[in-house]
Amino acid sequence: xxxxxxxxxxxxxxxxxxxxxxxxxxxxxxxxxxxxxxxxxxxxxxxxxxxxxxxxxxxxxxxxxxxxxxxxxxxxxxxxxxxxxxxxxxxxxxxxxxxxxxxxxxxxxxxxxxxxxxxxxxxxxxxxxxxxxxxxxxxxxxxxxxxxxxxxxxxxxxxxxxxxxxxxxxxxxxxxxxxxxxxxxxxxxxxxxxxxxxxxxxxxxxxxxxxxxxxxxxxxxxxxxxxxxxxxxxxxxxxxxxxxxxxxxxxxxxxxxxxxxxxxxxxxxxxxxxxxxxxxxxx
Numbered sequence: 001x002x003x004x005x006x007x008x009x010x011x012x013x014x015x016x017x018x019x020x021x022x023x024x025x026x027x028x029x030x031x032x033x034x035x036x037x038x039x040x041x042x043x044x045x046x047x048x049x050x051x052x053x054x055x056x057x058x059x060x061x062x063x064x065x066x067x068x069x070x071x072x073x074x075x076x077x078x079x080x081x082x083x084x085x086x087x088x089x090x091x092x093x094x095x096x097x098x099x100x101x102x103x104x105x106x107x108x109x110x111x112x113x114x115x116x117x118x119x120x121x122x123x124x125x126x127x128x129x130x131x132x133x134x135x136x137x138x139x140x141x142x143x144x145x146x147x148x149x150x151x152x153x154x155x156x157x158x159x160x161x162x163x164x165x166x167x168x169x170x171x172x173x174x175x176x177x178x179x180x181x182x183x184x185x186x187x188x189x190x191x192x193x194x195x196x197x198x199x200x201x202x203x204x205x206x207x208x209x210x211x212x213x214x215x216x217x218x219x220x221x222x223x224x225x226x227x228x229x230x231x232x233x234x235x236x237x238x239x240x241x242x243x244x245x246x247x248x249x250x251x252x253x254x255x256x257x258x259x260x261x262x263x264x265x266x267x268x269x270x271x272x273x274x275x276x277x278x279x280x281x282x283x
Contacts, residue, residue: 001139004141007095028049031048042123090103092133142276165187170246173258179247181257183263184262229270243258
Protein backbone atom coordinates (compact mmCIF):
# COMPACT_ATOMS: atom_id res chain seq x y z
CA UNK A 1 0.00 0.00 0.00
CA UNK A 2 1.08 3.59 -0.47
CA UNK A 3 3.38 4.81 2.30
CA UNK A 4 3.87 1.36 3.87
CA UNK A 5 7.02 1.37 6.01
CA UNK A 6 8.31 -1.83 7.49
CA UNK A 7 8.66 -1.24 11.25
CA UNK A 8 11.60 -1.63 13.59
CA UNK A 9 10.68 -4.67 15.62
CA UNK A 10 12.28 -5.68 18.89
CA UNK A 11 13.74 -9.04 19.76
CA UNK A 12 11.04 -11.51 20.82
CA UNK A 13 11.57 -14.53 23.06
CA UNK A 14 9.27 -17.45 23.71
CA UNK A 15 7.75 -15.92 26.84
CA UNK A 16 6.90 -12.76 24.90
CA UNK A 17 5.36 -14.83 22.11
CA UNK A 18 3.09 -16.54 24.64
CA UNK A 19 2.15 -13.18 26.12
CA UNK A 20 1.33 -11.80 22.66
CA UNK A 21 -0.70 -14.89 21.82
CA UNK A 22 -2.72 -14.47 25.04
CA UNK A 23 -3.32 -10.80 24.25
CA UNK A 24 -4.56 -11.60 20.74
CA UNK A 25 -6.87 -14.30 22.03
CA UNK A 26 -8.27 -11.90 24.63
CA UNK A 27 -8.85 -9.26 21.93
CA UNK A 28 -10.59 -11.81 19.74
CA UNK A 29 -12.77 -13.04 22.60
CA UNK A 30 -13.75 -9.51 23.61
CA UNK A 31 -13.32 -7.19 20.61
CA UNK A 32 -13.95 -3.50 20.98
CA UNK A 33 -17.58 -2.46 20.54
CA UNK A 34 -18.29 -2.11 16.85
CA UNK A 35 -15.23 -4.08 15.74
CA UNK A 36 -16.98 -6.22 13.12
CA UNK A 37 -16.27 -6.76 9.45
CA UNK A 38 -16.86 -3.57 7.52
CA UNK A 39 -16.62 -1.23 10.52
CA UNK A 40 -15.47 2.29 9.81
CA UNK A 41 -12.12 1.66 11.45
CA UNK A 42 -11.48 -1.70 9.77
CA UNK A 43 -9.35 -2.47 6.76
CA UNK A 44 -11.61 -3.54 3.88
CA UNK A 45 -10.98 -7.27 3.49
CA UNK A 46 -8.92 -7.42 6.69
CA UNK A 47 -9.02 -10.13 9.37
CA UNK A 48 -9.26 -9.40 13.06
CA UNK A 49 -7.14 -11.41 15.50
CA UNK A 50 -8.00 -14.71 17.13
CA UNK A 51 -11.40 -15.10 15.55
CA UNK A 52 -12.72 -11.68 16.49
CA UNK A 53 -13.46 -10.92 12.85
CA UNK A 54 -17.13 -10.09 13.08
CA UNK A 55 -18.34 -13.33 11.52
CA UNK A 56 -20.22 -14.09 14.71
CA UNK A 57 -23.06 -11.87 15.75
CA UNK A 58 -22.09 -9.04 18.11
CA UNK A 59 -22.42 -9.83 21.79
CA UNK A 60 -25.99 -9.32 22.92
CA UNK A 61 -26.71 -6.00 24.53
CA UNK A 62 -27.21 -6.01 28.29
CA UNK A 63 -30.72 -5.89 29.64
CA UNK A 64 -32.35 -2.56 29.04
CA UNK A 65 -31.81 -0.02 31.76
CA UNK A 66 -32.57 3.60 32.24
CA UNK A 67 -30.81 5.45 29.46
CA UNK A 68 -27.55 6.99 30.54
CA UNK A 69 -26.90 10.64 29.82
CA UNK A 70 -25.75 11.11 26.27
CA UNK A 71 -22.00 10.75 26.09
CA UNK A 72 -19.98 13.37 24.37
CA UNK A 73 -19.17 12.42 20.81
CA UNK A 74 -15.73 10.82 20.62
CA UNK A 75 -13.03 12.93 19.14
CA UNK A 76 -12.58 12.01 15.50
CA UNK A 77 -9.52 9.99 14.56
CA UNK A 78 -6.67 12.10 13.33
CA UNK A 79 -7.25 13.06 9.72
CA UNK A 80 -4.70 14.10 7.11
CA UNK A 81 -3.43 17.65 7.66
CA UNK A 82 -5.62 20.37 6.18
CA UNK A 83 -2.90 21.30 3.72
CA UNK A 84 -3.23 17.92 2.05
CA UNK A 85 0.14 16.58 3.24
CA UNK A 86 0.45 13.07 4.64
CA UNK A 87 1.07 12.25 8.29
CA UNK A 88 2.61 8.92 9.22
CA UNK A 89 1.57 7.14 12.42
CA UNK A 90 2.69 7.76 15.99
CA UNK A 91 5.40 5.10 15.86
CA UNK A 92 6.71 5.91 12.41
CA UNK A 93 10.47 5.37 12.43
CA UNK A 94 10.28 4.16 16.04
CA UNK A 95 10.38 0.66 17.48
CA UNK A 96 7.22 -1.11 16.34
CA UNK A 97 7.07 -3.90 18.88
CA UNK A 98 4.23 -5.53 20.76
CA UNK A 99 4.12 -2.77 23.37
CA UNK A 100 3.82 -0.12 20.66
CA UNK A 101 1.04 -2.07 18.95
CA UNK A 102 -0.85 -2.41 22.21
CA UNK A 103 -0.54 1.34 22.73
CA UNK A 104 -2.02 2.03 19.29
CA UNK A 105 -4.73 -0.57 19.88
CA UNK A 106 -5.67 1.07 23.17
CA UNK A 107 -6.70 4.27 21.38
CA UNK A 108 -8.12 2.54 18.30
CA UNK A 109 -11.80 3.33 17.68
CA UNK A 110 -13.35 0.93 15.15
CA UNK A 111 -16.30 3.27 14.75
CA UNK A 112 -14.19 6.16 13.48
CA UNK A 113 -12.64 6.28 10.01
CA UNK A 114 -9.49 4.25 9.58
CA UNK A 115 -6.47 6.55 9.43
CA UNK A 116 -2.73 6.35 10.04
CA UNK A 117 -3.42 7.00 13.72
CA UNK A 118 -6.66 5.02 14.06
CA UNK A 119 -6.24 1.41 12.99
CA UNK A 120 -6.01 -2.05 14.48
CA UNK A 121 -2.33 -3.06 14.38
CA UNK A 122 -3.29 -6.72 14.83
CA UNK A 123 -5.54 -6.81 11.76
CA UNK A 124 -3.99 -8.75 8.90
CA UNK A 125 -4.52 -8.37 5.16
CA UNK A 126 -3.49 -11.06 2.68
CA UNK A 127 -1.48 -12.64 5.49
CA UNK A 128 0.51 -9.48 6.26
CA UNK A 129 0.47 -7.19 9.28
CA UNK A 130 0.37 -3.40 8.91
CA UNK A 131 3.24 -1.05 9.55
CA UNK A 132 3.22 1.68 12.19
CA UNK A 133 0.86 3.75 10.02
CA UNK A 134 -1.59 0.93 9.24
CA UNK A 135 -0.26 0.44 5.69
CA UNK A 136 0.29 -3.03 4.24
CA UNK A 137 3.01 -4.41 1.96
CA UNK A 138 2.20 -3.69 -1.67
CA UNK A 139 0.13 -0.62 -0.87
CA UNK A 140 1.08 2.91 -1.80
CA UNK A 141 3.74 4.58 0.36
CA UNK A 142 5.31 1.27 1.41
CA UNK A 143 8.87 1.82 2.54
CA UNK A 144 11.57 -0.80 2.69
CA UNK A 145 12.09 -2.44 6.06
CA UNK A 146 14.61 -1.38 8.65
CA UNK A 147 16.18 -4.62 9.81
CA UNK A 148 18.65 -5.22 12.60
CA UNK A 149 20.63 -2.69 14.58
CA UNK A 150 22.68 -0.52 12.24
CA UNK A 151 25.16 2.17 13.19
CA UNK A 152 26.62 4.88 11.01
CA UNK A 153 29.82 2.94 10.30
CA UNK A 154 27.75 -0.03 9.09
CA UNK A 155 25.67 2.24 6.88
CA UNK A 156 28.83 3.59 5.25
CA UNK A 157 30.10 0.05 4.76
CA UNK A 158 26.82 -1.01 3.14
CA UNK A 159 26.85 2.05 0.89
CA UNK A 160 30.40 1.24 -0.23
CA UNK A 161 29.47 -2.37 -0.92
CA UNK A 162 26.49 -1.38 -3.06
CA UNK A 163 28.55 1.12 -5.01
CA UNK A 164 31.21 -1.52 -5.63
CA UNK A 165 28.58 -3.99 -6.85
CA UNK A 166 27.12 -1.37 -9.15
CA UNK A 167 30.52 -0.47 -10.54
CA UNK A 168 31.47 -4.10 -11.11
CA UNK A 169 28.31 -6.20 -11.39
CA UNK A 170 28.58 -9.96 -11.73
CA UNK A 171 29.04 -11.21 -15.30
CA UNK A 172 25.68 -11.38 -16.99
CA UNK A 173 23.94 -9.16 -14.44
CA UNK A 174 22.08 -7.00 -16.95
CA UNK A 175 18.41 -6.20 -17.35
CA UNK A 176 16.45 -9.32 -18.26
CA UNK A 177 19.08 -11.80 -17.11
CA UNK A 178 17.81 -15.18 -15.98
CA UNK A 179 18.56 -14.41 -12.36
CA UNK A 180 17.00 -10.92 -12.36
CA UNK A 181 13.59 -9.82 -11.20
CA UNK A 182 11.57 -8.73 -14.25
CA UNK A 183 11.42 -4.97 -14.02
CA UNK A 184 13.91 -4.88 -11.16
CA UNK A 185 16.74 -2.43 -10.63
CA UNK A 186 20.26 -3.41 -9.62
CA UNK A 187 22.12 -1.42 -6.96
CA UNK A 188 24.12 1.75 -7.44
CA UNK A 189 23.65 2.06 -11.19
CA UNK A 190 24.53 -1.51 -12.11
CA UNK A 191 21.16 -2.00 -13.76
CA UNK A 192 22.23 -3.12 -17.18
CA UNK A 193 21.30 0.09 -18.96
CA UNK A 194 24.91 0.48 -20.05
CA UNK A 195 26.49 -2.04 -22.34
CA UNK A 196 28.34 -4.87 -20.58
CA UNK A 197 32.02 -4.25 -20.00
CA UNK A 198 34.02 -5.12 -23.12
CA UNK A 199 35.52 -8.56 -23.16
CA UNK A 200 39.30 -8.78 -22.72
CA UNK A 201 41.46 -9.20 -25.78
CA UNK A 202 41.08 -12.61 -27.35
CA UNK A 203 43.40 -15.23 -25.99
CA UNK A 204 43.83 -18.91 -26.47
CA UNK A 205 40.57 -20.54 -25.51
CA UNK A 206 40.62 -22.01 -22.05
CA UNK A 207 39.51 -25.57 -21.53
CA UNK A 208 35.78 -25.81 -21.33
CA UNK A 209 34.67 -25.31 -17.78
CA UNK A 210 32.33 -27.74 -16.19
CA UNK A 211 28.75 -26.60 -16.41
CA UNK A 212 27.81 -24.75 -13.23
CA UNK A 213 25.46 -26.56 -10.93
CA UNK A 214 21.92 -25.37 -11.51
CA UNK A 215 20.46 -23.06 -8.92
CA UNK A 216 18.31 -24.79 -6.38
CA UNK A 217 14.90 -25.49 -7.86
CA UNK A 218 11.65 -26.16 -6.02
CA UNK A 219 11.57 -29.63 -4.47
CA UNK A 220 10.52 -32.39 -6.83
CA UNK A 221 7.36 -33.02 -4.81
CA UNK A 222 6.09 -29.57 -5.72
CA UNK A 223 6.48 -28.10 -2.25
CA UNK A 224 7.96 -24.66 -1.74
CA UNK A 225 11.35 -23.99 -0.15
CA UNK A 226 12.05 -20.61 1.41
CA UNK A 227 15.52 -19.09 1.25
CA UNK A 228 18.56 -19.85 3.37
CA UNK A 229 17.90 -16.95 5.75
CA UNK A 230 14.17 -17.41 6.08
CA UNK A 231 13.13 -16.56 9.66
CA UNK A 232 16.74 -15.60 10.42
CA UNK A 233 18.33 -12.17 10.70
CA UNK A 234 18.26 -10.64 7.21
CA UNK A 235 20.96 -8.02 7.62
CA UNK A 236 23.73 -6.76 5.40
CA UNK A 237 26.02 -9.69 6.23
CA UNK A 238 23.31 -12.20 5.29
CA UNK A 239 22.64 -10.39 2.02
CA UNK A 240 26.34 -10.41 1.14
CA UNK A 241 26.43 -14.16 1.80
CA UNK A 242 23.52 -14.77 -0.57
CA UNK A 243 25.03 -12.42 -3.15
CA UNK A 244 28.34 -14.33 -3.03
CA UNK A 245 26.66 -17.47 -4.41
CA UNK A 246 24.26 -15.67 -6.74
CA UNK A 247 24.62 -16.66 -10.41
CA UNK A 248 22.84 -14.21 -12.73
CA UNK A 249 23.06 -16.70 -15.57
CA UNK A 250 21.01 -19.34 -13.76
CA UNK A 251 17.24 -19.16 -13.22
CA UNK A 252 16.10 -16.91 -10.41
CA UNK A 253 14.94 -18.98 -7.40
CA UNK A 254 14.53 -18.54 -3.67
CA UNK A 255 18.19 -19.48 -3.28
CA UNK A 256 19.57 -17.76 -6.39
CA UNK A 257 18.73 -14.08 -6.47
CA UNK A 258 20.37 -10.70 -6.01
CA UNK A 259 19.33 -9.42 -2.57
CA UNK A 260 20.35 -5.88 -3.56
CA UNK A 261 18.09 -5.74 -6.61
CA UNK A 262 15.09 -3.50 -6.06
CA UNK A 263 11.65 -3.68 -7.63
CA UNK A 264 9.24 -0.75 -7.51
CA UNK A 265 11.55 0.79 -4.93
CA UNK A 266 11.43 -2.25 -2.64
CA UNK A 267 14.05 -4.81 -1.64
CA UNK A 268 13.33 -8.54 -1.55
CA UNK A 269 12.91 -10.66 1.53
CA UNK A 270 15.23 -13.52 2.45
CA UNK A 271 13.75 -15.66 -0.34
CA UNK A 272 13.93 -13.04 -3.10
CA UNK A 273 10.22 -12.25 -2.83
CA UNK A 274 8.98 -8.66 -2.93
CA UNK A 275 6.22 -6.97 -0.91
CA UNK A 276 2.84 -7.67 -2.48
CA UNK A 277 4.01 -10.92 -4.10
CA UNK A 278 2.80 -14.35 -3.05
CA UNK A 279 4.67 -15.83 -0.07
CA UNK A 280 6.37 -12.53 0.86
CA UNK A 281 7.43 -12.62 4.52
CA UNK A 282 8.51 -9.59 6.52
CA UNK A 283 12.12 -10.47 7.38
